[in-house]
Amino acid sequence: MAAPAQNLRINGDRLWDSLMEMAKIGPGVAGGNNRQTLTDEDAEGRALFQKWCEDAGCSMGLDQMGNMFARREGADAEALPVYVGSHLDTQPTGGKYDGVLGVLGGLEIIRTLNDLGIKTKHPIVATNWTNEEGTRYAPAMLSSGVFAGMHTQDWAYDREDAEGKKFGDELNRIGWRGDEEVGARKMHAFFELHIEQGPILEAEGKDIGVVTHGQGLSWTQVTVTGKDAHTGSTPMPMRKNAGLAMARILEKVDEIAWSHAPHAVGAAGHIDVYPNSRNVIPGKAVFTVDFRSPELDVITDMENRLRVAAEDIVNEMGLQIEFEKVGGFDPVKFDEGCVAAVRDAAERLGYSHTDIISGAGHDACWINRVAPTAMVMCPCVDGLSHNEAEEISKDWAAAGADVLLHAVVETAEIVE
Numbered sequence: 001m002a003a004p005a006q007n008l009r010i011n012g013d014r015l016w017d018s019l020m021e022m023a024k025i026g027p028g029v030a031g032g033n034n035r036q037t038l039t040d041e042d043a044e045g046r047a048l049f050q051k052w053c054e055d056a057g058c059s060m061g062l063d064q065m066g067n068m069f070a071r072r073e074g075a076d077a078e079a080l081p082v083y084v085g086s087h088l089d090t091q092p093t094g095g096k097y098d099g100v101l102g103v104l105g106g107l108e109i110i111r112t113l114n115d116l117g118i119k120t121k122h123p124i125v126a127t128n129w130t131n132e133e134g135t136r137y138a139p140a141m142l143s144s145g146v147f148a149g150m151h152t153q154d155w156a157y158d159r160e161d162a163e164g165k166k167f168g169d170e171l172n173r174i175g176w177r178g179d180e181e182v183g184a185r186k187m188h189a190f191f192e193l194h195i196e197q198g199p200i201l202e203a204e205g206k207d208i209g210v211v212t213h214g215q216g217l218s219w220t221q222v223t224v225t226g227k228d229a230h231t232g233s234t235p236m237p238m239r240k241n242a243g244l245a246m247a248r249i250l251e252k253v254d255e256i257a258w259s260h261a262p263h264a265v266g267a268a269g270h271i272d273v274y275p276n277s278r279n280v281i282p283g284k285a286v287f288t289v290d291f292r293s294p295e296l297d298v299i300t301d302m303e304n305r306l307r308v309a310a311e312d313i314v315n316e317m318g319l320q321i322e323f324e325k326v327g328g329f330d331p332v333k334f335d336e337g338c339v340a341a342v343r344d345a346a347e348r349l350g351y352s353h354t355d356i357i358s359g360a361g362h363d364a365c366w367i368n369r370v371a372p373t374a375m376v377m378c379p380c381v382d383g384l385s386h387n388e389a390e391e392i393s394k395d396w397a398a399a400g401a402d403v404l405l406h407a408v409v410e411t412a413e414i415v416e
């Protein structure tokens with residue numbers, strides 16, 4: 001396959017303008033975004049993405065999980081398409097680039113090929129995966145997971161948010177449930193551009209992360225049950241304080257993760273105490289423990305030690321405990337051919353680059369199970385993400401999209 005010409009580049013201004021335009025939808029309170037999945041804001045962002053894709057001459061597809069597919073025809077209509085995308089949904093205090101850069105980077109590839117009149121043998125399909133974040137509906141990467149056969153659609157439709165609203169009902173409510181069977185689409189390859197969401201690339205002064213692996217993830221929801229009681233009149237020995245038990249368990253979570261330093265990580269981002277009243281000892285605490293590591297046996301060890309430590313704590317305090325696995329995937333090794341296409345692209349374009357393991361989960365981690373897959377990463381300021389202050393530079397965005405363009409076009413094979 002002929003490699004694309006070195007001077008083949010995307011339009012960085014247009015990509016940046018599109019990022020800023022999309023960021024106006026579902027604004028946060030501190031300059032970032034709150035465009036959570038299946039909200040009206042998500043629907044608005046989807047409509048804008050669809051309009052842009054149609055303006056670029058794409059035909060649109062939509063499956064029964066709301067995954068969006070914008071197809072640019074190839075010279076060989078029978079050839080399996082090269083897919084390129086990420087997610088438009090954000091955290092409640094999310095940034096402007098997490099996921100969005102990958103979706104709009106895919107669109108920018110199509111816009112650039114249109115500008116230059118370049119035809120590829122394989123069609124190219126820009127993609128938006130529903131509910132990558134897993135914040136409103138656990139688990140993360142829900143819809144790419146259904147697409148890859150990791151979850152059933154019925155199970156996904158039954159997932160409930162904190163208000164008890166079901167995923168399937170909300171997808172219908174916003175009018176973005178398609179007819180296509182989920183996972184019926186076959187791919188020649190899948191590429192995802194994403195900000196690193198960590199400090200490595202910026203610290204090492206690298207423009208591009210060539211993602212060889214993704215670390216594995218485990219989400220265990222823990223429910224501790226004690227007894228509501230008065231914070232004033234209840235003697236200390238009589239208390240069954242679920243909040244205190246949770247605090248002791250979270251101390252153990254930190255200790256367990258540190259015991260596998262430097263690569264393992266652990267914390268709880270979701271924490272609810274009930275009834276959450278200033279003068280009531282919490283009778284219940286519900287929290288999700290997030291463990292991650294590039295090594296599966298480390299994840300398994302952390303999960304097992306969590307249960308043993310937590311059981312000991314609640315038994316000693318006379319409380320009850322339940323565990324529910326609400327998310328997880330094994331560490332991922334991306335396709336060597338696709339990874340090489342990313343690395344060769346960075347080299348050809350003269351961008352500094354380094355191999356990297358993804359700390360965060362991505363739709364690519366599931367799609368890698370059904371198609372040759374690789375990721376391109378760009379740095380982010382101070383490695384900060386899942387924070388409204390998330391920031392990247394215009395040059396980083398352009399470099400990442402240039403590399404994505406070359407990797408996609410080389411895989412899709414230029415014909416004229």
Ligand code: HGY
Pocket residue numbers: 132133134140141359360361362
């Ligand atoms: O949790 C993750 O790693 C991703 O940001 N959803």
Ligand code: MN
Pocket residue numbers: 087098099132194361362
């Ligand atoms: Mn993301």
Ligand code: MN
Pocket residue numbers: 091098133386
């Ligand atoms: Mn995210």
